[in-house]
Amino acid sequence: MEWLESLGLLGLFIGSLLAATILPFSSDVIYLAVLASTGKPLACLLSATAGSWIGSVITYYLGRIGKWEWIERWFKVTPQKLEKQRVYVNKYGVWLALVAWLPFVGDISVLALGFYRSPKYLTFFMLLIGKFLRYLFWNIVTNAIF
Numbered sequence: 001m002e003w004l005e006s007l008g009l010l011g012l013f014i015g016s017l018l019a020a021t022i023l024p025f026s027s028d029v030i031y032l033a034v035l036a037s038t039g040k041p042l043a044c045l046l047s048a049t050a051g052s053w054i055g056s057v058i059t060y061y062l063g064r065i066g067k068w069e070w071i072e073r074w075f076k077v078t079p080q081k082l083e084k085q086r087v088y089v090n091k092y093g094v095w096l097a098l099v100a101w102l103p104f105v106g107d108i109s110v111l112a113l114g115f116y117r118s119p120k121y122l123t124f125f126m127l128l129i130g131k132f133l134r135y136l137f138w139n140i141v142t143n144a145i146f
Helices: 002-019 028-038 041-064 068-075 079-099 105-115 120-141
Strands: none
Touching (some): 002 028, 002 041, 041 105, 041 120
């Protein structure tokens, strides 16, 4: 039975990682299922947080490799709109990382943080805090505190 729990935690890690990239799904259902089946809230919290954080770091780097010309051509965004967004991201920057767990908007925010070159290490730290708090919330709601 221990190996089954390990597979559940590995699946939780991978599911959380993929959900934190630009793939359109949420890891909350996976988290709650693995939390209920394993009864190991700390292991679930650490596994999901690590996976989700790494997925967001990957998304950040995808944003960093983006080029203004690509955005303008492929998404038909004007240079003026890109500049307006850059000002917004520079103003609120790393604080956006705290809400990177929000469906759809979160992934776009992380891409923008990478694209507009927000401070890397501070952004990664704020992503980690936000992801941790998200899963801690589920532990608290389900009374699965360590």
